[in-house]
Amino acid sequence: MNFSSDNVTPICPEILAAIAAESDASALPYGADDKSQKLDAAFSELFGRDVSVVPVATGTAANVIGLSGLVSPFGGVVCHHHAHINVTESTGVAFYGGGAKLLGIDGPSAKIEADALDAYLTNHVSNGMHSVDPECVAITQSTEFGTVYSVDEIQAIGSVCQKHNMRLFMDGARFANAVAALDCHPSEITWKAGVDVLSFGATKNGALAVDAIILFDPELRRKTEQNRKRGGHLFSKHRYLAAQLLAYLEDDLWLRNARHANTAAQALAKSLSTMGAKPAFVPQGNELFIHMTNALAEKLRDAGIVFRPWPSLGPDAYRFVCAWNSPIELIEALPETVGQ
Amino acid sequence: MNFSSDNVTPICPEILAAIAAESDASALPYGADDKSQKLDAAFSELFGRDVSVVPVATGTAANVIGLSGLVSPFGGVVCHHHAHINVTESTGVAFYGGGAKLLGIDGPSAKIEADALDAYLTNHVSNGMHSVDPECVAITQSTEFGTVYSVDEIQAIGSVCQKHNMRLFMDGARFANAVAALDCHPSEITWKAGVDVLSFGATKNGALAVDAIILFDPELRRKTEQNRKRGGHLFSKHRYLAAQLLAYLEDDLWLRNARHANTAAQALAKSLSTMGAKPAFVPQGNELFIHMTNALAEKLRDAGIVFRPWPSLGPDAYRFVCAWNSPIELIEALPETVGQ
Amino acid sequence: MNFSSDNVTPICPEILAAIAAESDASALPYGADDKSQKLDAAFSELFGRDVSVVPVATGTAANVIGLSGLVSPFGGVVCHHHAHINVTESTGVAFYGGGAKLLGIDGPSAKIEADALDAYLTNHVSNGMHSVDPECVAITQSTEFGTVYSVDEIQAIGSVCQKHNMRLFMDGARFANAVAALDCHPSEITWKAGVDVLSFGATKNGALAVDAIILFDPELRRKTEQNRKRGGHLFSKHRYLAAQLLAYLEDDLWLRNARHANTAAQALAKSLSTMGAKPAFVPQGNELFIHMTNALAEKLRDAGIVFRPWPSLGPDAYRFVCAWNSPIELIEALPETVGQ
Amino acid sequence: MNFSSDNVTPICPEILAAIAAESDASALPYGADDKSQKLDAAFSELFGRDVSVVPVATGTAANVIGLSGLVSPFGGVVCHHHAHINVTESTGVAFYGGGAKLLGIDGPSAKIEADALDAYLTNHVSNGMHSVDPECVAITQSTEFGTVYSVDEIQAIGSVCQKHNMRLFMDGARFANAVAALDCHPSEITWKAGVDVLSFGATKNGALAVDAIILFDPELRRKTEQNRKRGGHLFSKHRYLAAQLLAYLEDDLWLRNARHANTAAQALAKSLSTMGAKPAFVPQGNELFIHMTNALAEKLRDAGIVFRPWPSLGPDAYRFVCAWNSPIELIEALPETVGQ
Incomplete structure (x- = not known):
């Protein structure tokens, strides 16, 4: 069993079928095809209001291009120190943002707290153009530590942003897992809370390679698309991005996959606890961070379980990630299989 | 029949099968999987020397990231005025090149001529850091006008580059069509002629979305990969890029597809000539540029033939592009079908 | 006599005195001092309408920062092939413009012609965001070849810009020489003709180091100042920029210096003609481009005359630049002094 | 008395005289003049080894251009949270560094401590190109809080940099004040301790506008000069930068001015202490940060004393900066003059 990341998984059958179904006919390039033309409507229905959709092939592209419309080359993006954009996306935000700067702040379990954000913004001493x-504020939902902002928490952050005239960006590489965990309508943790742009992840949750930049502010479309093009992210065979996304939305596949992954993570948390591991955070999405002894880690490895050490949480910390295809029964049987 | 571009085609069966075959197992992300690890060897065998391979999903990404290793933020890239990097890739070269500038020159049928290049470089008045x-020099093979540099022509350009201490880049979005047309070994028009970096196209020739940056200078790898990452082009499910490329090379699929497309283009040229069209250039690859009357254009459209006007060649100019799946028999029958 | 450039001259006495006069008291930094606060009013009076003034220390800075407000990172700036921004300012326009591209066109004596510009813009084939x-259009007044756009010529260019929805930038490193040559009001060749931003040169015409970015569109101020700051061009002792500029405007020093330089250039043209040199262009400002024999060039050099070869105009071409301190009587006596 | 900053001061007489002395003759532009050609030798003598000197007009330019040679577009610069480059230079480091990122760390009195730096670099979890x-490490000497790194402290930082293969940059906007405070040879706190590049400030210490980038690694010259040019910082009348710097070095003017400023700061600290102010840090250079009551602040203001609140140190914190022209006797008499 491989829990090293959700990106080690293959394409899920529904999305593979959608790709295969494109193989018979010609289609206009660069998003002029029928499927691409349906994306705005499909996501507008999902979110309960008009949105503009700009698909790209990777989560990093979705984040850095999505953010580029919300910050000037002279401005800062407030994010958690552990934010993916801050620690795992090279200097991408400055690249697409023309120099824009990440301003890291702290908070428990990779979450920004509204009060702390308010204090940070209030205490920031502006020295004009110096x-x-x-x-802009950027949050990740679900977070880099597998936790999930509640609806109230996001709305509180949105209020702080409004108070301080900040734009609000959401890195939703694992957005589906958050919605599944909260069992809320996607609008409640996005535009209704003041989110301007969302990167809506699919790659980690069953797609081949597609994450959608969802623009709740239609005026951002032109610049976002220009940055996509000149960054080399505009697919000629754009229909294959669209086909993946439409299949992902159809019959709530995105939610079904995410629910499966979350359920697997809960099962895994239970199994590992039984074996003596201590959760670093209460797992809510599909990621699990734990502390465990070397002995237990070795025992798991011997049983063919794959996972990653997570040194930023300490020498005894590890990450396990479940996905749409995690074998829940085998996970439940782990204590028995591995032996305690 | 749709001749508007080779990017309107679907994935070819062999590559779709390779994608589907990935669907059973986990694989390490970001290029650490088995298939990705085979890319260097596979392309090294193809080119008859050690090469480094950096796959990306689009041709623009392959060009602008590939070029970024060959030019400083203060330097220029000499290219044809009609080069794809100059007219169709936004400001991508300056973006990834940190400000690097395109220096357009002329030449017949979108080709740079070695003598003209030599004269340009000799006459360039450097004013030091002002x-x-x-x-760097960038050429496209096959060219934006469907013509193909001969082996001698490229070697002559390579010699001029060496004389003037220029790096040499090749935009090979339709490299396969050039090799098929020349019936040469791929090495002869690349590293043996002095090419430092090649963007090796697959997307237009049967893949879903993958073009490979081929580095003939291994020292370029690190910077190229860094630019790929921070540009958002490093796929987590990198194996799907690798699977496409390996299938593309297997049993010379790349050449078979290209030969089919070229043959179709020759047949189309013949059929259109029969109907009264005049070729703008002698077609060698899979693209065909012609002049024809409005009457003929209308007749073709009425018969369901799709193609694009090409205003930069005049008001009566049009482009037709054939591909791996072009129906040669129907093309040959065009004069009869459409009526003259 | 040194005619190699107008930048070889020292500071003129009036401006040196203004700098020295600052030496007694403290003053607020970064433009908050009294003199800096007078700049907008002083230039508004000069131009006969409200303008915003952003001073910097070099002509390149004035051009590239001034332009940065008029073009997006995805757009082009149409300029003459011989424009200073195109041939002598490194990749500065792309740097401050976030990737913006220079699009060179031709025209006699380094001038863009309104008809040619209209044709260029009309024939430009846009391919959307590809x-x-x-x-934006950028012109230089007086031009890089010492010629001067007439009021009508600039107004015609302004009309073409308006027709095609282009912003209009003027590189006025030698703006004073142009106004002196035309004997017109500065407004006639700037905002009344549609110029949005002017770099108003002083360094070459008597100052130590200051060129002013003149914004005829007040909305450009913020971005222009932000680019100035982060480019490292915001002087802490800003009053020394202001003092130079105010002295430069006082009693029309700028025009007096320019008239002197222009008169000297006319005298020099006459003297060199007498000796057999042929003007490459009819000189109007303070720059003179000529063709002459090696023998004459050598004779001049032997007499201690300093000037520069100008290879882009041919192997027998040379540039002579006069300035505020050129010794007109000695220039008139040249044929006699040097001997023919 | 104006203590709001050292940049409110005028030019000191010696430097004004040097500028005035340039006013009689022509000189080659862009650094080819005699005075500019002497800079390398003059600074090499000062530092006791060969150095390359690249003058610019502002401290921000010296920092951001100086740093640009030490960090790649994908890399980070470790600096103190309170570093001038981090809080007062907009996004200049990312701009000239092509995206390079500032990584702020803590430390007492705006100093980075060698041990903390070592721990930071040791604990940094690299995720490869993600x-x-x-x-690179950047320190400020003297610091943003008026303190001074000892020779030992800088050497310890240099050793940590060497251990971790970091380049070392020093922001020396107030370098003279540090050398004056330490009474050391300038080499001891620069290249002998491993500093690769120093911005050697003169503007705040008596010059009109010049700070010199001192390169202890000659290979950095070309890129540094290229960045200077395309950033618009290459002066045509470069001799005026050189004249200022040569006068600044002559007869140790730089040290004499700095010693005066430091002495004034000590006197001011004593006077303010007498009146009840508490120093926030032990002042060593020419800057003084204190806490005082509103009553005292008001009394000082009423007496015409100008200074700035410093909110990042608390609501009762203020900054006073002395300079080359601070009136020491008046400062000593302050308690008496103002009344207690």
């Missing part, structure tokens, strides 16, 4: 002043 | 001095 | 579409 | 890995 200083880099915050223009 | 001026943007050429550091 | 192509780099012109957003 | 993460931004530190490539």
